[in-house]
Amino acid sequence: MLWSKTLETGITKIDEQHKELFKRIDALLDAGNKDRLKETIEFLDSYIVEHFTCEQKMHIDSKYPKATAHKAYHDNYVTTFRKMKGQFMKEGHTLTTSQAVNKNVIDWLKEHIMVHDKEFAAYCKNNGK
Ligand SMILES: [Fe+2]
Incomplete structure (x- = not known):
């Protein structure tokens, strides 16, 4: 499992959605056949998109x-994900596509949670939100 407790922000709704995201990314890396892969992607x-929209609503x-800057990170990620999706749909499961998932999907997400989502959680805590 790619999820670890250090990724928790302390905001239950966000943490639950992050866990689900990591679970699905795990499934993506495990998908044995093309149909399963396509379905997971x-x-x-x-x-x-649903998760980011939910977070952005909480920010507003x-x-x-930092709501505007945070939304820009999300928008960039969606663009990156869709590029990767196109590559996956075309090439299927290869070493290159798996590496792209690891670098562009997983690493980005972990970094984003550790820095930006935790920053929002700290803001909520410090401001009684
Ligand atoms: Fe976020």
């Missing part, structure tokens, strides 16, 4: 000062 594609509702 399609799920991730919509789940990522709590008047988070």
Whole structure:
């Protein structure tokens, strides 16, 4: 499992969605056949957008000062993910596509959670949100 406790922000709703994301990315790397792979990528594609929309709503509702910058990180990630999706759909499971998932999907997500989502969690905690 790619998820670890150090990734917890302390905001239950966000943590639950992050866990689900990592679970699905695990499944993506494990997908044995093309149909399963396609299904998992399609799920991730919509789940990522759904999750980011939910986070962004929380940012706005709590008047988070870095809401705009945070949304820009999310938008960039969706673009990167869709590029990777195109590559996966074309080439299937190869060493190159797996490496792309590790670098562009997993590493980015971990870094984003550790830095930016935790920063939002700290803001909520410090401002009684
Ligand atoms: Fe985020």
